[in-house]
Amino acid sequence: MVWAPVSLSLKFELYQWHKSFGALVFGLTLLRLAWRLSHKVPPFPSALKPWERVAAKSTHYSLYALCLIMPIVGWTVVSTAAFNVPTLLFQRIYLPHIPFLASHPDKIFLDWLTSLIHLWLAGVIAGLILLHIAGTLKHRFFDGNDVLGRMLPARKDPSSPELK
Numbered sequence: 001m002v003w004a005p006v007s008l009s010l011k012f013e014l015y016q017w018h019k020s021f022g023a024l025v026f027g028l029t030l031l032r033l034a035w036r037l038s039h040k041v042p043p044f045p046s047a048l049k050p051w052e053r054v055a056a057k058s059t060h061y062s063l064y065a066l067c068l069i070m071p072i073v074g075w076t077v078v079s080t081a082a083f084n085v086p087t088l089l090f091q092r093i094y095l096p097h098i099p100f101l102a103s104h105p106d107k108i109f110l111d112w113l114t115s116l117i118h119l120w121l122a123g124v125i126a127g128l129i130l131l132h133i134a135g136t137l138k139h140r141f142f143d144g145n146d147v148l149g150r151m152l153p154a155r156k157d158p159s160s161p162e163l164k
């Protein structure tokens with residue numbers, strides 16, 4: 001999107017879709033968190049070592065946090081951009097710039113800084129997602145813990161006490 005050698009109008013479209021899906025990630029994460037905090041989840045499989053529990057939990061917390069932080073930082077990038085490009089989410093919902101940033105005297109510096117943070121955090125979330133998937137595969141294929149199955153709705157299987 002940023003470097004694609006395409007026409008300005010297509011670039012504009014790509015940015016609009018990027019912002020739309022980024023905002024959708026934000027909304028879905030809020031819904032997911034509301035659900036998560038109001039429901040009981042099965043405990044970790046008992047075979048999990050203490051360091052594995054810590055690694056899994058900290059990766060999960062970081063993924064939740066970044067799914068909220070990334071879109072907010074993206075919004076600050078848009079709000080400080082010199083070109084003052086409007087944002088129309090899914091071609092319907094107008095997303096205004098953050099007022100105090102859009103009129104900030106150090107807008108050029110803030111645009112540089114927020115773009116850098118957005119890019120840097122994109123690397124962090126990509127790395128965490130890879131780590132998260134690698135962890136899941138490790139449990140499934142090396143340790144024999146079916147953590148993947150835990151993503152499915154609770155099974156009514158009495159031999160699976162973790163999934164009551």
Ligand code: HEM
Pocket residue numbers: 002018019020021022023025066067070071072073074075077078087115118119122125
């Ligand atoms: C989970 C959500 C998001 C992820 C993972 C993400 C990821 C990225 C990535 C990888 C880039 C390319 C960085 C570069 O090459 O410089 C980028 C650029 C950008 N993103 Fe996002 N983004 C997200 C949400 C958003 C949202 C919600 C907005 C705006 C409302 C936004 C606005 C932008 C803008 C304006 C750029 C261009 C920055 C530049 O030109 O330096 N992003 N984003």
Ligand code: HEM
Pocket residue numbers: 036041044059060061063064067129132133136147148149150151
């Ligand atoms: C191929 C892709 C993926 C696979 C196979 C996968 C697998 C899993 C599994 C098996 C769990 C359950 C762990 C448990 O029962 O405690 C889990 C939890 C989780 N995953 Fe993924 N995941 C994937 C992609 C992602 C992505 C892209 C994100 C976010 C950007 C993500 C965020 C999370 C979070 C936050 C949890 C914790 C859920 C909670 O306890 O509230 N996952 N994932």
